[in-house]
Amino acid sequence: MKLFTKSLAVVGVSAAIIATTALADSHAKVNPAVAARQSQMQIIGYSIGILGATAKGEMEFNAEMVASAARNINALAQMDRASLWIDGTEQGAEAGSRAKAEIWMDTEGFDKKMQALADASAALIDAQDAAAVGAGMGALGGACKDCHETFRGPKNE
Amino acid sequence: MKLFTKSLAVVGVSAAIIATTALADSHAKVNPAVAARQSQMQIIGYSIGILGATAKGEMEFNAEMVASAARNINALAQMDRASLWIDGTEQGAEAGSRAKAEIWMDTEGFDKKMQALADASAALIDAQDAAAVGAGMGALGGACKDCHETFRGPKNE
Numbered sequence: 001m002k003l004f005t006k007s008l009a010v011v012g013v014s015a016a017i018i019a020t021t022a023l024a025d026s027h028a029k030v031n032p033a034v035a036a037r038q039s040q041m042q043i044i045g046y047s048i049g050i051l052g053a054t055a056k057g058e059m060e061f062n063a064e065m066v067a068s069a070a071r072n073i074n075a076l077a078q079m080d081r082a083s084l085w086i087d088g089t090e091q092g093a094e095a096g097s098r099a100k101a102e103i104w105m106d107t108e109g110f111d112k113k114m115q116a117l118a119d120a121s122a123a124l125i126d127a128q129d130a131a132a133v134g135a136g137m138g139a140l141g142g143a144c145k146d147c148h149e150t151f152r153g154p155k156n157e
Numbered sequence: 158m159k160l161f162t163k164s165l166a167v168v169g170v171s172a173a174i175i176a177t178t179a180l181a182d183s184h185a186k187v188n189p190a191v192a193a194r195q196s197q198m199q200i201i202g203y204s205i206g207i208l209g210a211t212a213k214g215e216m217e218f219n220a221e222m223v224a225s226a227a228r229n230i231n232a233l234a235q236m237d238r239a240s241l242w243i244d245g246t247e248q249g250a251e252a253g254s255r256a257k258a259e260i261w262m263d264t265e266g267f268d269k270k271m272q273a274l275a276d277a278s279a280a281l282i283d284a285q286d287a288a289a290v291g292a293g294m295g296a297l298g299g300a301c302k303d304c305h306e307t308f309r310g311p312k313n314e
Contacts, residue, residue, distance in 0.1 A: 040200060046190070046193040068240035078232070082225035083204060
């Protein structure tokens with residue numbers, strides 16, 4: 001990910017702030033690439049919440065809802081990295097970021113962990129009951145945990 | 158979208174709050190389905206910001222960056238609707254929502270407008286210079302505007 005010069009990232013980021021601010025006031029003070037990645041994670045977390053609640057029986061099993069949540073996680077795990085994980089937006093460099101610098105030093109390793117999430121979510125698309133969702137939650141939660149342990153830094157103060 | 162009972166939506170939403178809150182504190186008071194849709198829009202807006210800045214020459218043309226932004230818009234425009242556009246989360250029913258009830262009354266029309274966004278973004282994936290990006294911005298911006306005019310309500314107070 002050393003393809004982009006710092007100046008390119010900064011110019012792009014400034015330009016994008018205009019589009020972003022109107023859409024997400026709560027993110028206005030955050031670098032928009034960081035905000036976009038947090039949005040990506042937010043929808044993933046939301047979708048996993050649906051699957052988890054279904055697995056636990058807190059939410060009635062609904063095949064369409066489960067497939068939808070799983071499909072969306074799958075799509076989000078495969079989002080194109082180049083415009084989201086921009087150089088110079090790691091934790092410490094940009095407020096609010098928890099992305100470790102290791103993401104940029106080991107893009108192959110990072111991609112593998114995102115692919116594990118894509119695979120674990122794909123396996124749930126056709127789940128036919130809550131037990132099947134539960135059976136797949138280990139791999140799904142494991143993919144989250146595994147990537148966070150390696151590539152996510154501690155909470156920002 | 159009358160597949161989900163109100164109680165299902167409410168239970169799911171409550172369960173999902175747990176997963177969502179940790180990931181996006183700023184969204185904690187917003188219905189998580191609404192927050193997830195806002196996240197979807199935020200990444201779309203961010204990505205369009207990159208394309209717009211490139212078209213205007215404010216950002217140096219970078220084929221990888223343009224393709225990445227266009228691909229991500231394309232994927233986001235095709236996110237599965239069932240787990241995001243949940244019954245009872247329209248403007249007026251949920252704080253912060255600007256989704257008009259018409260979305261649920263005319264799902265086919267809504268899908269068509271999302272497809273127009275998917276098509277307009279797909280057309281930009283292989284853009285080879287800033288002029289080509291500029292040439293595609295009309296259709297892209299038009300898709301946004303067209304859908305917002307029909308299906309997005311006024312700003313919330």
